[in-house]
Amino acid sequence: TTVGGVTVNYIAKWDGHNWSALGSGMGGVGPPTSPDFPSVNALAVSGTNLYAGGYFTTAGAVAANFIAKWDGNKWSALGSGIGGAHPLVLALAVSGSDVYAGGSFTTAGGMAANYIAKWDGQSWNTLGSGMNGNVYALAAWGTNLYAGGAFTTADGVAANNVAQWDGSDWRALGLGMNGGVAALAVSDNNLYAGGWFTSAGGIVANNIAMWDGSTWNGLGSGISGVSQGKGDGGILPPPLAPYVSTLAVSGGNLYVGGLFTRAGGVVANGIAKWDGNNWSALGSGMNGGVKALAISDSNLYAGGIFTTAGEVSVNSIAKWDGSNWSGLGSGMSSSSPLFPPMVLALAVSGSDLYVGGAFATAGGVPATNIAKWDGTNWGALGLGMNGSVGALAVSGGDLYAGGLFTAAGNVPASYIAKWDGTSWSALGSGVGWISSFVEALRTSGSDLYVGGVFATAGGKVSEYLARAVLGDAPGYNQLRGTLLPGGATQFCYVGDPTTNYALDRTFELTPPISWVGLQTNSMTVSGVLLFTNTPATGTNNFWRVRSVP
Known part of the structure; x- marks a missing residue:
């Protein structure tokens, strides 16, 4: 909830010198002391926009279901976001103006979307019938989208934990892996995959491998060592098993992060570098798990759950300048x-x-699950999300966020949302299922691909993977409820700023229906209206919002 002394809620920005919050960050699913506290699991940048995905139902003061967009000033939802029993966005990817989201969900924008979906700027789209298991990673390569996770089929095609989408069809990459794929990265004509596996395409490959377009190859003796760190909060392998959770490419170097103690026989704690021939350590590494990596100019940023980087005290985020580690303000x-x-x-x-991620402040700035660092200061993206953000992707000036949330700011957004630099907006009705979340996002041209745990996207069947076509999103009138501590329910409604609305309740939907008026509120300038109501106990409760004079 804080980073660098700045109050932030699960997301923050580092500008090179200071931390700042992104609005009021993320929230909505539960207090930090509960098992359902918010988190941001993925980030992606498109132009000046930041997308955040994770476990939250609000971003800033906007309702956003597990995915949201930060435009530099405010949060907005991506339609109605994603859904499911326990929805969560775990990965985001941007390709052109499209945002892809992956994770654990079965709906996107109210339609069936299984674990992956695409947001095209106006609505959610499916990628065939999606996957039959969670999507943890997405990577765009030319006109192709690659998805990694824990699945055995993609649109009915046999594909062991990794698959390729060419815009029309899914295909397997050889025999795939014998374990989960948690990270993907592209360099030149090669695709790198990391996770928890011991073979790729039938050859020995310990937790890391390279696909050259036709065959799989190992990287030396790979990643090994029993992990003793704090974990990374992800849906990954059994405790103490070494694994790779994130990859980043810079020039001819591949950076690998996760929970491990050795890379190719070299002592490397949680992070290592592959130069195409040999492994090397980055100082003494971290004292915990590394979940995310990003490269900006000559700097490598690492995030996860750790309190030291090299010999420097840090809080869950650090920077490597090629020689030394340093913190970003006071961190998270x-x-x-x-x-x-x-x-x-x-x-x-x-x-x-x-x-x-899952935090409340960045550099001391309040930022709920999502934040921005501008090189000097931390800043919030509106009110952030009401759940964790696990995937981010950037397309043009928009940021797409996916994760385990139902609101971005005050905008209802089911597990995925868009930040346009000023406010959050939903991507249609998002994604959903009984237990949904977005694990990965990637953009390609005007398409956003979404992967995760879900069965619907925008109301259409799309298991684990979906596509959204980006553009100017239309307005969505949806009533979304959030259970508050004490049993009260808060309802968020996005409507016409010039209209007043009333909240009604009934206990039975069998005609004739008897509605009882509860509250009448004036719409705010932003078009977002909040009602709070305590339901009657021991009965069914049904609510509606209607316009009033």
Whole structure:
């Protein structure tokens, strides 16, 4: 909940010198002391916009279901976001004007979308029938989108934990992996995949491998060592098993982060570099798990759950300048000592670094699950999300965020949302299922691909993977409820700023229906209206919003 002494809620920005909040950050799903506290799991940058995905239902004061967009000034939702039983956005990717979201969800924008979906700027789109398991990573390469996770089929095609989408069809990459894929990165004509596996395409490959377009190759003896760190909060392998959770490419170098102690026989704690031939350590590494990596100019940023980088004290985020580690202000903090702050996603847009995860402050600035670092200060993206952000992607001037949330700012957004630099907006009705979240996002041209755990996107069936076509999003009139401590329910409604609205309740939907008026409120200038109501106990409760004179 804090970073660098600045109050932030699960997302913050580092400008090179100071931390700042992104509005009031993320929230909505539960207090930090509960198992359902908000988090930002993924970040992606498009132009001047930052997208955040994770576990939250608000971004700033805007309702945003697990994905949201920060435009530099305010949060907005991406339609109605994503949904499901326990929705969560874990990965974001941008390709052109499209944002892709992956994770654990079964709906996007109210339509069926299984674990992956695409936001095109106006609505959610499916990628075939999606996957049959979680999507943890997305990467765009030319006209192709690559998805990694824990699945065995993509649109019915046998594909072991990794697959390629060419815009029309899914195909397998050889025999795939014998374990989960948590990270993907592209360099030249090669695709790198990291996770928890011991073979790729039938050859020995310990937790890291390279696809050259036709075959899989190992990187030396790979990543090994029993992890002893704090973990990274992700849906990953069993405890103490070494694994790779994030990858980043700079020039001819591949940077690998995760939970491990050795890389190719070299002692490397949680982070290492592959130069194409050999492994090397980055100082003495971290004392915990590394979940996210991002490169800006000659600097490498690392986020996760750790308190030291090299010999320097840091809080969940640090910078490597090629020789030494340093902190970004005072880093992140949470609002509860029971849960350490987690950085789950990073995205770079120009000189700005966007950070998503599960935290309340960035550099001391209030920033709920998402924040921006401009090189000097931390800043909030509106009110942030009401759940964690696990994936970020940038497209043009927009930032897309996916994760485990239902609101971005005050905008209802189901697990995915867009930040246009000023406010958050939903991507249609988002994604959903019984237990949904977005794990990965990637953009390609005017398409946004979304991967994760979901079965619908924008109301259409799209298992684990979906596509959204980006553009000017239309307005959405949806009533969304959030259970507050004490049993009260807060309803968020986005409507016409010139119209007044009333909240009604009934206990039975069998005709004739008897509606009872509860509250009448004037719409705010922003078009967002909040009602708070305590439901009657021991009965069914149904609510509606209607316009009144």
